[in-house]
Amino acid sequence: MPMNLTLSHLTKRFGATRALTDVGFTVAPGERVALLGHNGAGKSTLMKIVLGLIPYDSGEVVVVGQAPGSRAARRDVAYLPENVAFHPALTGLEQIRTYLRLRGENPRDAMGLLERVGLAEAARRRIGTYSKGMRQRVGLAQALIGRPKLLVLDEPTSGLDPISRRDFYAMLDALAAEGASILLSSHALTEVEARTDRIVILSKGVMVANDTLAALRRQAALPIQLQVAARPETADAVAARLSGARFNGATVSLTCSHAEKLARLSQVAALGDLIDDVEVIPPSLEDLYSHFSKQVPQ
Amino acid sequence: MTAILAIATAEFRIALRNRWVAIAVVLMALFSLVLAAAGSAPTGTLGADKLSVTVASLTSLAVYLVPLVALLMSFDAVAGEVERGTLPLALTYPLSRAEILFGKFLAHLVILALALAVGYGLAAAATLWFDPRATAGLPALIRLFWTSLLLGAAFVAIGYALSALARRPGAAAGLAIGLWLVMIVLYDLGLLAAVVADDGGRFTTDIFPWLLVGNPADAFRLYNLAASEATAAAAGIGAAANTIPSAHALASIVLWPVIGLALAVLAFRKVTP
Ligand SMILES: Nc1ncnc2c1ncn2[C@@H]1O[C@H](COP(=O)(O)OP(=O)(O)OP(=O)(O)O)[C@@H](O)[C@H]1O
Numbered sequence: 001m002p003m004n005l006t007l008s009h010l011t012k013r014f015g016a017t018r019a020l021t022d023v024g025f026t027v028a029p030g031e032r033v034a035l036l037g038h039n040g041a042g043k044s045t046l047m048k049i050v051l052g053l054i055p056y057d058s059g060e061v062v063v064v065g066q067a068p069g070s071r072a073a074r075r076d077v078a079y080l081p082e083n084v085a086f087h088p089a090l091t092g093l094e095q096i097r098t099y100l101r102l103r104g105e106n107p108r109d110a111m112g113l114l115e116r117v118g119l120a121e122a123a124r125r126r127i128g129t130y131s132k133g134m135r136q137r138v139g140l141a142q143a144l145i146g147r148p149k150l151l152v153l154d155e156p157t158s159g160l161d162p163i164s165r166r167d168f169y170a171m172l173d174a175l176a177a178e179g180a181s182i183l184l185s186s187h188a189l190t191e192v193e194a195r196t197d198r199i200v201i202l203s204k205g206v207m208v209a210n211d212t213l214a215a216l217r218r219q220a221a222l223p224i225q226l227q228v229a230a231r232p233e234t235a236d237a238v239a240a241r242l243s244g245a246r247f248n249g250a251t252v253s254l255t256c257s258h259a260e261k262l263a264r265l266s267q268v269a270a271l272g273d274l275i276d277d278v279e280v281i282p283p284s285l286e287d288l289y290s291h292f293s294k295q296v297p298q
Numbered sequence: 299m300t301a302i303l304a305i306a307t308a309e310f311r312i313a314l315r316n317r318w319v320a321i322a323v324v325l326m327a328l329f330s331l332v333l334a335a336a337g338s339a340p341t342g343t344l345g346a347d348k349l350s351v352t353v354a355s356l357t358s359l360a361v362y363l364v365p366l367v368a369l370l371m372s373f374d375a376v377a378g379e380v381e382r383g384t385l386p387l388a389l390t391y392p393l394s395r396a397e398i399l400f401g402k403f404l405a406h407l408v409i410l411a412l413a414l415a416v417g418y419g420l421a422a423a424a425t426l427w428f429d430p431r432a433t434a435g436l437p438a439l440i441r442l443f444w445t446s447l448l449l450g451a452a453f454v455a456i457g458y459a460l461s462a463l464a465r466r467p468g469a470a471a472g473l474a475i476g477l478w479l480v481m482i483v484l485y486d487l488g489l490l491a492a493v494v495a496d497d498g499g500r501f502t503t504d505i506f507p508w509l510l511v512g513n514p515a516d517a518f519r520l521y522n523l524a525a526s527e528a529t530a531a532a533a534g535i536g537a538a539a540n541t542i543p544s545a546h547a548l549a550s551i552v553l554w555p556v557i558g559l560a561l562a563v564l565a566f567r568k569v570t571p
């Protein structure tokens with residue numbers, strides 16, 4: 001299957017700063033890929049290179065079968081920059097109409113697009129009067145124009161309220177179902193967890209992870225936490241028999257590896273009446289993320 | 299073409315909302331009316347109709363005002379987009395940087411044409427009201443209109459080039475005002491000083507005419523004054539105007555917008571968002 005985005009050995013420096021070092025991954029049609037990384041990790045730089053906005057030093061970038069930034073590539077790629085900005089004197093409707101014309105689409109579709117992002121009521125007001133989230137929605141609306149094969153979205157949910165975030169990811173699901181590829185960056189790990197197919201983690205410009213979340217969990221093999229709720233009078237006995245630590249009054253906490261999990265659970269079950277409940281807490285996405293982010297050479 | 303028109307429409311709307319259209323029109327109308335009133339006062343001692351006299355004074359005014367208005371409209375074109383952060387997104391749309399500039403150019407030309415038409419139209423109407431015989435000056439007025447538009451086009455384009463070179467609106471504004479001072483005010487003074495110092499030597503006969511005609515503002519003045527004998531008398535550079543074929547002046551006025559746009563596109567291509 002031809003990929004909508006292929007990066008290989010991509011390297012980019014800004015003077016002495018190594019923004020990207022030997023980065024390579026692909027995004028297939030219909031795939032949603034999340035790009036994670038600390039501030040300054042190189043996410044926005046990577047995206048700007050994909051769009052042809054800035055040149056790169058070495059490596060190869062193929063965007064929907066074309067050179068990045070070529071007219072053919074630009075026709076098939078939609079972009080939402082971080083901190084998207086528009087001229088404050090135009091209304092949302094006028095701005096979207098302009099963008100529709102620039103893509104050779106019918107400007108009459110503008111209202112429909114603004115309705116999709118929940119801006120119908122403010123459509124005839126100047127963008128200068130919009131809130132941050134409303135401006136972000138104008139940005140989303142323009143990214144939906146036409147039928148882009150690849151959407152490059154730089155922190156698309158920043159500034160959106162929780163309901164709009166959910167609606168936004170639902171919109172992405174629909175686009176991906178129609179075969180569009182999506183590359184998005186985010187600092188909100190939990191929303192990325194449920195809504196993307198694959199995760200790429202950059203750390204200081206180096207790609208330290210590129211896989212599904214489940215595979216990354218297996219790969220990292222981070223300890224699993226078991227929280228055993230005992231009774232006040234049995235807590236000390238439970239802690240001793242399981243060699244765990246007591247906290248929060250009557251709770252006993254244990255950690256174990258994935259392989260030990262079932263054995264540990266049967267130990268817990270064997271305590272019978274001494275305990276009240278047990279909870280299994282898998283490593284959080286934050287744990288996973290910091291595990292991979294720490295793996296940078298140098 | 300749709301893309302250029304889309305940019306032009308948006309740009310015109312922005313200029314309308316930012317009161318730029320109103321400012322340009324009111325400015326041109328005000329100055330033109332004052333000159334028309336001044337031109338109507340004395341009787342035709344020059345033997346020319348009153349409209350031709352008004353056109354002569356409008357020409358001297360336009361040399362200063364049209365480049366100024368053009369530069370004020372254009373200095374923000376690229377630098378403003380960089381500052382607002384609107385450029386990266388615009389550059390990911392399937393149109394070239396030249397098309398973006400052409401779209402803005404079209405909008406700014408329409409605004410300029412509007413301001414000139416209102417200003418010169420009012421001046422003509424006022425003059426004809428007092429002197430119905432003055433219709434003889436209409437061809438001169440029409441020539442003044444389209445040459446003013448070309449002069450404005452040259453400075454709009456040069457303004458874009460400065461805007462792209464400066465990348466920040468403040469710096470672009472400074473460059474624009476500096477350019478206006480140099481090309482419109484200091485240039486002539488410098489040439490005059492050089493001619494006086496040269497005292498009729500090779501510079502005055504061989505180089506000076508080219509330097510004069512090479513400046514679009516001077517070419518504009520030369521062309522309009524040379525084209526009507528009556529008005530040449532009203533200006534001080536009659537002698538210089540006589541040595542330069544008016545075709546050269548016309549070529550300069552027509553070429554400068556093209557040169558300016560080429561420079562602007564080159565400078566804009568160097569801007570990384
Ligand atoms: N135009 C530039 N000139 C110099 N250095 C730059 C430039 N753009 C980015 N950098 C540097 O490249 C590195 C990567 O920046 P980038 O904006 O890609 O980070 P990011 O992952 O998007 O961060 P954030 O999460 O804060 O948005 C940073 O060290 C940054 O300072």
Ligand SMILES: [Mg+2]
Binds near residue numbers: 043082154
């Ligand atoms: Mg960023």
